[in-house]
Amino acid sequence: MQIVDIHYLEGFLTPNNINCVVSQLPKFDIHKKGDIMNTSVNIGGITFNNPVTTASGTFGSGIEYSDYVDLSKLGAVTTKGVASFPWGGNPTPRVIETPSGMLNAIGLQNPGVDVFIARDIPFLRKFDTKIIVNVVGKTIEDYCEVVDKLAECDVDMLEINISCPNVKEGGIAFGQDAKQVHYITSEIKKRAKQPIIMKLSPNVTDVTEMARAAEAGGADGISLINTLTGMKIDIHKRTYALGNKTGGLSGPAIRPIAVRMVDLVASVVKLPIIGMGGIASAEDALEFIMAGATMVAVGTANFNNPSATMDVVEGIKEYMSNYGISDIKELIGCVR
Amino acid sequence: MAAVKDSIKILENIALTDDVFSMWLDASTIAKKAIPGQFVNLFSKDHSMMLPRPISICEIDKLGGRIRLVFRVVGKGTKEFSLLKRGDSIEVMGPLGNGFSIEGKKALIIGGGIGIPPLLQLSKDFAGEKHIVLGYRDTTFMEEDFRAYGNVYISTEDGSRGVKGNVVNAIEENNLDADIIYACGPTPMLKGLQQYAKEHNIKAQLSLEERMACGVGACLGCVCKSRSVDDHSMVNNKRVCKEGPVFYGDEVEL
Numbered sequence: 274m275q276i277v278d279i280h281y282l283e284g285f286l287t288p289n290n291i292n293c294v295v296s297q298l299p300k301f302d303i304h305k306k307g308d309i310m311n312t313s314v315n316i317g318g319i320t321f322n323n324p325v326t327t328a329s330g331t332f333g334s335g336i337e338y339s340d341y342v343d344l345s346k347l348g349a350v351t352t353k354g355v356a357s358f359p360w361g362g363n364p365t366p367r368v369i370e371t372p373s374g375m376l377n378a379i380g381l382q383n384p385g386v387d388v389f390i391a392r393d394i395p396f397l398r399k400f401d402t403k404i405i406v407n408v409v410g411k412t413i414e415d416y417c418e419v420v421d422k423l424a425e426c427d428v429d430m431l432e433i434n435i436s437c438p439n440v441k442e443g444g445i446a447f448g449q450d451a452k453q454v455h456y457i458t459s460e461i462k463k464r465a466k467q468p469i470i471m472k473l474s475p476n477v478t479d480v481t482e483m484a485r486a487a488e489a490g491g492a493d494g495i496s497l498i499n500t501l502t503g504m505k506i507d508i509h510k511r512t513y514a515l516g517n518k519t520g521g522l523s524g525p526a527i528r529p530i531a532v533r534m535v536d537l538v539a540s541v542v543k544l545p546i547i548g549m550g551g552i553a554s555a556e557d558a559l560e561f562i563m564a565g566a567t568m569v570a571v572g573t574a575n576f577n578n579p580s581a582t583m584d585v586v587e588g589i590k591e592y593m594s595n596y597g598i599s600d601i602k603e604l605i606g607c608v609r
Numbered sequence: 610m611a612a613v614k615d616s617i618k619i620l621e622n623i624a625l626t627d628d629v630f631s632m633w634l635d636a637s638t639i640a641k642k643a644i645p646g647q648f649v650n651l652f653s654k655d656h657s658m659m660l661p662r663p664i665s666i667c668e669i670d671k672l673g674g675r676i677r678l679v680f681r682v683v684g685k686g687t688k689e690f691s692l693l694k695r696g697d698s699i700e701v702m703g704p705l706g707n708g709f710s711i712e713g714k715k716a717l718i719i720g721g722g723i724g725i726p727p728l729l730q731l732s733k734d735f736a737g738e739k740h741i742v743l744g745y746r747d748t749t750f751m752e753e754d755f756r757a758y759g760n761v762y763i764s765t766e767d768g769s770r771g772v773k774g775n776v777v778n779a780i781e782e783n784n785l786d787a788d789i790i791y792a793c794g795p796t797p798m799l800k801g802l803q804q805y806a807k808e809h810n811i812k813a814q815l816s817l818e819e820r821m822a823c824g825v826g827a828c829l830g831c832v833c834k835s836r837s838v839d840d841h842s843m844v845n846n847k848r849v850c851k852e853g854p855v856f857y858g859d860e861v862e863l
């Protein structure tokens with residue numbers, strides 16, 4: 274394929290003559306910069322304007338960053354995890370910088386689903402973007418209560434965070450046991466009115482086992498990766514740096530691990546994937562897409578660059594333009 | 610979409626002591642909006658340091674479109690900022706947080722260590738009677754800046770200047786009273802002043818510090834404990850970067 278820049282044709286090309294002009298240049302794969310390019314993707318029957326969303330917990334409910342980001346430019350906003358009632362979260366310090374990343378132990382503080390429904394959904398609906406609600410719980414009943422309440426709400430998709438400890442089963446995360454992944458997925462799928470995405474934890478021996486369990490349970494998609502468990506010691510205070518002792522590692526430091534996990538999972542399940550873990554630029558996002566992600570989420574990078582999400586959207590378009598890609602779907606899983 | 614992270618020109622960056630630096634920035638947009646007690650996020654040029662460094666606004670020159678920051682070198686980020694020269698630029702986001710609200714007729718303005726700089730613009734803007742108490746470990750700085758705006762009292766832990774001890778010792782020794790306390794400094798000092806204000810039935814506005822990631826209220830990293838249920842979080846937590854950094858003494862648990 275040869276790529277030609279026909280930027281100089283701008284103004285000359287119109288919807289009526291474009292086919293004619295293009296047909297007169299049959300030797301080339303013609304692509305007009307910034308136009309005739311399809312960045313939309315589909316997961317669970319929902320069409321997203323572009324493949325970029327926010328990683329849950331790094332973007333609040335969109336309100337906080339809306340001074341910095343035009344939310345309508347994002348494919349979707351993925352909210353902070355919501356539970357059936359307000360959660361207080363962990364003691365401080367809750368965040369610590371690490372090389373090319375950070376550890377967090379927020380402890381899933383959230384105002385509860387009722388306030389979320391009354392306050393955050395109406396706000397997000399003002400924008401031309403899709404709403405993905407991240408759901409958390411300590412028991413299956415907790416998750417189901419949130420899913421039931423959201424069933425009646427104007428949201429587009431649910432992302433089920435199964436990295437929380439299952440208090441009934443002795444605190445082992447739901448996402449660390451394939452049987453439980455299957456069970457929780459099928460229970461939620463029975464009730465949910467929106468497509469459900471199961472968000473997998475990387476803190477397992479074999480992530481493909483969990484992905485298969487989610488697929489068998491009826492999930493509409495999979496998102497990964499959540500944070501990797503880590504720790505930092507404050508040597509001056511001779512204590513744990515985080516109030517919770519352990520925290521979740523995120524940011525570019527975990528990117529190669531995340532890309533590999535997306536590639537692994539994409540090769541064993543048919544479900545669409547939302548890939549994340551250290552995405553800070555379009556180049557990073559494209560790695561995930563080529564490894565098999567249909568959508569990508571930007572998390573920790575928002576803290577370093579509040580317009581990171583928009584930069585990723587623009588950068589992907591630029592890449593497509595430069596390489597003459599007319600539809601982003603051509604790139605999904607293209608390395609395999 | 611009103612706000613951005615901006616690359617901003619440094620007009621001056623000078624050392625006040627071995628490790629405390631004073632930086633003037635050519636930041637008209639921030640200067641226009643800012644009030645005393647707010648802060649900005651500074652970003653390292655090295656993006657492997659992903660988190661912004663929150664630094665309080667020390668002085669606001671609205672006419673000249675400038676802001677002043679005073680910071681202590683404690684780690685890699687502040688070290689980098691200390692090496693910047695006039696004409697260099699730095700990425701800045703702000704103003705962030707709520708800032709002080711000016712109230713009362715007679716103020717006690719109390720700063721401890723690197724909590725002193727954020728009180729300078731407040732000292733300028735507060736129109737009533739004011740007593741300014743500055744607490745240091747040993748080396749003093751910015752004393753002269755404050756003398757222009759009120760009576761200044763000094764305490765040092767080693768007794769090398771002013772009252773030996775802490776700011777509360779300086780307040781008691783000088784029999785200072787007020788109808789409003791403004792304070793910024795280390796948590797033990799703020800805790801002492803919270804108690805002092807309660808005992809003397811004086812309102813207190815305290816500027817807190819906590820580890821931050823986003824600085825805009827999104828990540829819930831920077832919370833402090835609030836006495837009552839906060840109507841954003843719906844739990845007894847308030848975000849230092851958003852509802853704060855300035856809280857009333859009776860609002861928070863320290």
Ligand SMILES: Cc1cc2nc3c(=O)[nH]c(=O)nc-3n(C[C@H](O)[C@H](O)[C@H](O)COP(=O)(O)OP(=O)(O)OC[C@H]3O[C@@H](n4cnc5c(N)ncnc54)[C@H](O)[C@@H]3O)c2cc1C
Nearest residue numbers: 370660662663664665679680681683684685686687818819
């Ligand atoms: C609202 C607010 C206002 C502040 N105002 C000032 C000011 O006016 N002048 C000043 O000198 N300092 C101020 N600080 C403290 C300042 O943010 C830290 O000293 C600075 O971030 C240290 O960065 P570093 O890279 O040099 O240190 P490192 O220890 O290398 O930093 C590592 C990480 O820890 C964070 N961190 C380290 N110390 C602190 C701290 N005390 N508070 C919060 N985060 C910290 C850093 O931001 C970074 O993410 C303020 C803090 C807050 C929360």
Ligand SMILES: Cc1cc2nc3c(=O)[nH]c(=O)nc-3n(C[C@H](O)[C@H](O)[C@H](O)COP(=O)(O)O)c2cc1C
Nearest residue numbers: 328329330354377434498499523524550551572573
């Ligand atoms: C401060 C913070 C809070 C987070 N909160 C949540 C959450 O509530 N639910 C969830 O599923 N993941 C949460 N995550 C994980 C992110 O959504 C994401 O999976 C992970 O950080 C990897 O992406 P990143 O490297 O781009 O940040 C959180 C991450 C961070 C840094």
Ligand code: FES
Nearest residue numbers: 824826828829850
């Ligand atoms: S630093 Fe993110 S909420 Fe305050």
